[in-house]
Amino acid sequence: MQAENKVEMSALVMGQIVNLAVREGDAVKKGDFLLQIDRNRAAAEEAGSNAALRASLADRDTARATMEQAERDFERTRRNYEARITSEAEFQKTRSGLETSRSTFEAAQNRVDQMRAGLNANRDTLSKTTVRAPIDGVVTTLRVKAGEVTVIGTMNNPGTQLLTISDMSTVEAVLMVDETDTPTVQVGQKTLLGIDAYPGRPFEGLVTEVGNSPILRDDPDLQGLTTTSDAINFKVKAKVVMPPPGIRPGFSVTADIITGTKPKVPAVPLAAVVVRDSPRGERTEAGKLKTEEGVYALREDKAVFTPVKTGISGELMVEVLTGVKPGEEIITGPFKALRQIKDGDRVKRMSEKERKAAEGEGAGTS
Known part of the structure; x- marks a missing residue:
């Protein structure tokens, strides 16, 4: 179980934690x-940037005054040059001085922009020394203590994980679904959730997400869970419609996903369905012997293999579309026993008492 909305908070600045105001569960x-x-270093850098900005502003004001004076000198020299009072050399000298003063002012303005950007960056760093809650919720994980030193994450090394805040008003179950079942799972389907912390109380859920790729070992939603190395599972998320009070992230959960329902249809126990090689010797394009799915019907006390076409299935029963009729008796039992039955074998009905005594060692009829 986990909160649908949670925030994993990491350190954005380096320094010692001088005040920790929350505990896990708050x-x-x-x-x-x-x-x-600790904000001392960041505050000093912010003050230095502020002083540097003020100095660059003063330099820019001086450069602006120099440029404005150069513009006035140039206009006066230009008029005198046009009246043939000033020589061309003096005119060119004045124009060169104007261009130089303009370049100096532009450089001063660029330094102001640079200092202002540095000040904003240092102010941002200073603000990040104070950590506040980004959402309403509960502190579900606290990974640091007062006095510890935080570090910033890099490309290869994660930063210090501070805490996790979870909004437990909306809770979801993160499920591992086998690849063979995934194609039938769709967003919006109902689920029946069994939470181990609340035995005997099923909870209604709705599928909100179906993964498009197999689960990876480092999936953050499934930390702590393990599967067999050969199993291929897909992640499915289901929202809990009415989560119980006091539910916590990390609770174990199992689920029955209702992928389809059909009332009043012919069905047989899953244990009665067997697969056998094609008696006609038919083969696939790859050269493998074809197989067919069917059940053993009980006719005149004999087992008669009857090919069937199945539909949707549940935990115990599977729908039969064609092959057997409603009310027809079929043979069921342990898989090993059914594999030993041959078409035409004589079969004895077992009483309920005999069936219980057999404890799964022999076949019976259903």
Whole structure:
């Protein structure tokens, strides 16, 4: 089980945790103070950037005044040059001075922009030393203590994981579904969830997500769960319609996903369906012997293999579309026993008492 909406919070700045205001299990509101990372270094860098910005602003103002004076000098020299009062050399000198002053002002303006960007970056770093709750929820995991030093994540190394906040008002079950069942699972289907912490109380759920690729070992939604190395499973998420009070992330859950329902249709026990090689020796394009699915019908106390076409199935029963009629007796029993039956074998009905005594060692009829 997990919250549908949760936030894994990591350190965004490096420093020592000087104040930890929450404990695991605490309820928090968006914006609540969670912890404080030492801000002295970040504050000093912010103050230095602020001073550098003020200095660059003063340099820019000086450069602007120089440029404006150069513009006035150039206009006066230009008029004198056009009146043949000033020489061309003096005119060119004044124009060159104007161009230089303009370049100096532009460079000063660029330094102001650079200093302002640095100040904004340092202010952002300073703000990140104070960690606040990004959502309403419960602190479901707390991974740090006061006095510990946080580090920032890099490409190859994750940063310090601080805590997890989960909104437990909306809870979902993360399920592992075998690849053979995945094609029948669709978003919106109902599920019956069994949560181990609430024995005997099924909970209704709705499928909200069906994975498109097999589950990876490092899937963050399935940490701590293991499967056999050969199993291929897909992740399916189901929202719990009415989660019980006190539910916690990490609770174990099993689910029955209702992929289809058909009332009043012919059905047989799953254990009665067997697969045998084609008696006609038919083969596939790959050269393998074809197989056919069927049941052994009980006719005149003999087992008669009857090919069937099956439909949807549940845990115990499977729908029969063609092959046997409603009310017809079929033979059921352990898989090993059914494999030994041959078409035409004489079969004895077992009483309920005999069936219980056999404890699955022999075949019976159903």
